[in-house]
Amino acid sequence: MEQIVPSRWPALLVLCAGSLMVILDGTVVAVALPAVQRDLGFTAAGLAWVVNAYLVAFGGLLLLAGRLGDLLGRRGVFLSGVALFTLASLACAAATGPALLVAARFAQGVGGALAMAVSLGMIVRLYPEPAERARAIAVFSFTGAAGASIGTLAGGVLTEVAGWRAIFLVNLPIGAIILIAALRRLPAERGVGPRSGLxxxxxxxxxxxxxxxxxxxxxxxxxxxxxxxxxxxxxxxxxxxxxxxxxxxxxxxxLVPARVLRVPGLVAANAVQFLMVCAYFGFQFLLAVELQLVLGLDAAATGWAFLPTPVVIAVVSLGLAGRLIARWSARTVLLAGLVLATVGFLLLARLPADGGYVADVLPAMLVFGVAGGLTLPAVTTLAMAGATDADAGLASGLVNTTQQVGGAVGLAALATLAAARSDGLRAAGWAETDALAGGYRTAFAVAAGLVLAALLVALTTLPRRPAGPAPADASSGSEPVRPVPADEPAGPPPGDEPGASSVVGAGTDSYRSGASG
Missing domain, CATH: 4.10.860 (DNA Excision Repair, Uvrb; Chain A)
Incomplete structure (x- = not known):
């Protein structure tokens, strides 16, 4: 492998910018859907495919895209993804009918999967030291967590001021800047080569x-x-x-070697993440709807109502999470964050139909900000802790696939549960607003149960000791180097402490970086 460029933080910012562009696109488009329907003549059922075409391509290709990064080189795959996403954005803006827009959105999903799937693997190489890696992951995680909230505001403003095509056209200069910066700042690296086999x-x-x-x-x-x-x-x-x-x-x-699944903590961390993201996606979507239908806020006010959460996530993830992970370990930080997330959902599970934002919603928003700022970087650190350089792209693809599938499952399940409960309460004679509020309370209580299940899985399956990268396979094409445990507290290496056991496993310059939600 070639040397990593010394200016690592600019490289991290490039990866964060690529992630932000991809993540923003999802929520920006959701706000513009009514305008798209009026302009292009979508049917009500067909309009959903403006979102679904992107999700199908994105969620389906993440695993393969991550492996391609390992084989062909992650920078090349990242550049290809950003370029395709940018060109597909132009095609979206130029679409003259439903079929063209849906096809262009599918192409956007392919580009987004290529760019996102390898980002974590690149951060693994950029930040081999645990303390720096934890901070880098926290920055990357904040980008993903805040992107959805920012997209709601940005989508509304762009659509109102310049029309729905502007939400796609804005990606053109952003994508061009990211491509230029990536060529200059991201490390040139070779993959293990196609000879290793796909x-x-x-x-x-x-x-x-x-x-x-x-x-x-x-x-x-x-x-x-x-x-x-x-x-x-x-x-x-x-x-x-x-x-x-x-x-x-x-x-x-x-495509998924058995050695990767045997990495200590990898499967457990992804299981925790699946349950956690199931609940988190429901929080953002269901609460946004409840604020409008039950508490009577308009769309703009709802967007601003969510602002405290990304602000607190920024403070916690950028200022505290990395230091806490380095000091106490990612496992401990994750457990603390899951406890807080459970409290946040229980607060929403008691939200009355006549509740007020400051008294009944804002406390939960603040709690979720702290919980998200702790759990998102911590669970990603744990999931990527044992990845070798040869398999970091695959591990990154697994992390992102878990997030996307978990979010889709959670949102669909909680939304269906809320609707079914509301229908039952209406049939029992409840007023419309009270029935809606009752449905959302039930969904949030179940979301609290999902987070509690994630907490139990984390307690019982995540290793207490740091895990190094798994030994490289003779067929992997990688040369084993020293292990780089992502979950070890700051301080002397384990082998330097009296009575401490050494970390078993060989890896390569390891990584770190977080992901969204």
Whole structure:
């Protein structure tokens, strides 16, 4: 591998800018959907595909994109993703009909997956030292967490001032700047090479299976969980993903090598993240709807109402999380954040129909800000702790895939639960506002249960001791170097402390960086 450029923080900012552009696009587009429908003549059902086409491509390709970064070089894959995303944004802005816009959105999803899937792997190499890595992950995590909230405000302003096409055109100068900066600031690196092998049948099975799974999930809002369409897509997804799992057992160069899944803490951290993100996505969507339908805020006021959460996330993740992880370990910080997130959801689970923002909503917003600022960088640190340089892209793709699928599952499940509960209360004679509030309270109580389950999984499965990267396979094409545990507290290396056991495992210049939500 080539040397890492010395100016690492500018490189991190480039990766954060790429992540922010991709994440902003999701929420920016959601705000502009009514204007898009009026201008291009979308049907109500067809309009959902402006969002779904992007989600299907993005969620389905993350795993493959991460592996391509390992094989071909992560900088090249990142540049390709940003370039495709930027060109697809131009195609979105120029769309003259529904089919063209949906196709361009699918291309945006492909570009977004390429750029996002390798970002964490690049941060692994940039920041081999645990303390610096923790701070870098915190910065990257803040970018993802704040992006969704910023997108709601930006989308509304751009759509109102310049029309819906502006939300795509704004990506052109941003994408160009990111490409130029990436060429200058990101380290030039070689992948382990195509000779190491890409399991093409496995890649096709995984990508098609994930796309079918996302398709099944995003269609539940329109078709329901038990509709033939949803069940059929879920069955196809299960069949394809089952075939992928069987393929990995016999493939000479599997897309997901067994050694990666044996890395201490990797599967556990992704399980925790799945449960956590299921609840977090529900918080943002359901509370935004409740603030308008129950508390009577307009769209602009709702956007501003969410502002305390990203502000607190910024303060915690940028100013405290990295230091806390270095001092107390990522596992401890994650557990503390999950406790706070449970408290936040329980606060929302008691929100009355006649509640006020300051007294009943703002405390939960502040608690969620602290919880998000702690849990997002901590869980990403744990998930990437044992990644070798040869597999960092794959590990990054796993992290991002877990986030996307978890968010889609959680949002669909909690929204369906809230609607079903509200329907039951209406049938029992409750007033409309009271019935809606009751449905949201039930959903938030279940979200608290999801976070509590994540806490229990973290307590029982995440290793207390730091985990180094897994030993490199002889077939991986990487040379083992010293382990770089991402979860070790700051201070002398374990081997230098009296009575301390050394960390087992060999890895490469390891990484670190967080992800959104």
């Amino acid at each position: 399991d093409l049948p496995g890649a096709l099975l995984a990508t098609a299976g994930l796309m079918a799974a996302v398709l099944a999930i995003v269609g539940t809002g329109e078709h329901g969980w038990t509709s033939p369409r949803t069940l059929g897509a879920a069955a196809v997804a299960a069949l394809l993903l089952g075939g992928f799992a069987a393929r990995q057992r016999v493939a000479a160069a599997p």
